[in-house]
Amino acid sequence: MRLKDKTILISAAGQGIGRASAIACAREGARVIAVDINEATLATLPEECPGIEIHKLDVCDGAQIEALAGRLPALDGLFNCAGYVHNGTVLDISEDDWAFSFDLNITSMFRMSKAFLPGMRERAKANGTASILNMSSMASSLKGFPMRTLYGTTKAAVIGLTKGIAADFVKEGIRCNALCPGTVDTPSLRGRIAAAPDPVEAEKNFIARQPMGRLATVDDMTPMVVYLLSDESRFVSGQALLVDGGVTI
Secondary structure: OOOOOOEEEEOOOOOHHHHHHHHHHHHOOOEEEEEEOOHHHHHOHHHHOOOOEEEEOOOOOHHHHHHHHHHOOOOOEEEEOOOOOOOEOHHHOOHHHHHHHHHHHHHHHHHHHHHHHHHHHHHHHHHOOEEEEEEOOOOEOOEOOOOEHHHHHHHHHHHHHHHHHHHHHHHHOEEEEEEEEOOEOOHHHHHHHHHOOOHHHHHHHHHHOOOOOOOEOHHHHHHHHHHHHOHHHOOOOOOEEEEOOOOOO
């Protein structure tokens, strides 16, 4: 039980990596608090893994975040998983696209970290460590991809935020790292494939950029999530950790 006695909050827990991470952390003994804006997907989570606590939360709403932080116990771990993938070149990005992507992909992490850090500092003082994990991507400062200018820009910013938090609080036992996945087979990806002019070709192209010859599954990501939220990674902070199937070799 690698997360026994830990309280961990995971955003975007209704589906994809967030959902799989919530289940994996609960199975490792954590008290998991799962949040998502989508009540329908979130509601089925305790049915799949009893004991998970769920709350509807819009991570773009600072007042909602502050209210939730005031009701919850101090956290040992926070996984900021919510995000959105914009498709297009710089010429396709509207002002609204830019504002929305930054608000969800990076500003939400600022809001969540700021709201829950005070309690996490107390937990770190008592237990020696607490962990923030931010969802970044291989499409970031680590590598550029066609049609991902806005997405890659926000995910590069996530790495900057991660390193800043890590540097500011390392002496207090707060660790902060970024997870940088490759192409993961999630409902979000399936939606993008379905929206392509030629979905069959789009799926082939996503697979083709993975040297291992397949898409990642959410279960390829959860071992790293559990590791970074557990005390096993107590000497790891400020890192952007790739789980990309060799794309950036």
